[in-house]
Amino acid sequence: MASQTAQDCAALESQLVGKSVVTLDDLTTDQISLLLRKASYIESNPRRVAHACDGRILATLFYEPSTRTRLSFETAMLRMGGHVIGFSGTQNTSVSKGETISDTVRVVSQFADVIAMRHPKEGAALVAARAAEIPVINGGDGGHMHPTQTLADLSTIEKRFGRITDLVVGLCGDLKFGRTVHSLIETLCRFGNVHFVLISPDELKTPRYVIDRIEASPSCDYEEVHDLQDVIGRLDVLYMTRVQQERFFNEDDYLRLRDTYILDADKMKLAKPTMAVLHPLPRVNEIATEVDADPRAAYFQQVYRGMLMRMALESSLLGDPLPGFSQTQEVQA
């Protein structure tokens, strides 16, 4: 990146304008790095960016309830001077009359400048992106993709370590169904130089296609273990996940596995003083509340970083420059 010219940087910016982000594979590593730098700039210069999106309208189409993600998308736009329309839940909308996703987003394209969408069906964001006349950001499509959560994770890691490479990253809990875990692993593999420690019971092991991504990355490797306590002392990052009841057909299996991997103050004593604990939230009981006061707990900071990254993403897709932000200066810094 350091050798990038101003022309390269301008090209990078312009490639993002009007783009939809359904999965992080839609963004190059250079574009992700640019968003990370922008988020950092926004954090330091909230007043300068307060009118970056004046007059813009974000539509949040949330076909199922969400607290953090919808509020994060909306706050991101409001903090840049834009406005927000949309719905949360499909009662009282044309969706309840049987309108297709394609038709809904075509209609909303006439009102808004950018769409953030969450839908319970996997692949819904791609349908929306293909039909919409404006950029669509995937805010979660069932158990499939949630790219802005991964952007929040990357930003949190970068904030803590000043880098997202050359790290030992432990992922703990439900590694089978956890979409955030798969997306984070795949994205870190694109940047390279990460050793993954995959901590889960056999029933919730990382799927083969994710392991393939690690194996295909020459500078990354992994190990699979069962016991968090045995490995916590080696980790730079510990990414905890919730074992979700809705992923199980059998309640007994859920209850047996739910409490298997709980992070508490005793385990934290074994960890490095610099380790960062991440969690996509909401948590149930996999992180004891006594850990919240530990400076290594990064999961609430992660929510804040998510908002910064959504600000960076929304403004970039709209082609609205951040006043005072210069890519070349940032790169050289």
Added chain:
Amino acid sequence: MEVTSLQNGIIIDHVPAGTALKVLEYLNVDPARTKIALIMNTDSKRLGTKDIIKIEGMADDRIDLDVLGLVARQATVGIVRDGRIVRKLTPTLPQHVEGVIRCPNPRCVTSTERDIRQGFHLVTVGGRPEYRCDYCDEEAKF
């Protein structure tokens, strides 16, 4: 039609045992309207057992090798003219197929959204080629 004396048509050999009827369905060949001989679960040196499909009168440009590659990737196709095999074709795995198979994932958007053309792309998982839904990335089932 005598099974051993196809005059002009196509022989699809090395079809996975027991799947010949399904392969015909994917190839859009209607058994009710076509002269067909099926040999099922016969011995094969290469596969152990296999099916063979012989279709009299079928033009060689009517067989969709992409679809055949999708549902019977190890099959071979012999083009028969005047009782002799004049050409052999091998299906290749297509990078992308549309409108052939449906996504088996009940959580996939294609299960509810109207007017979506089903599409699958080729990926390699654990060194094995497989097809994944364009929308939800679920593996195709045949």
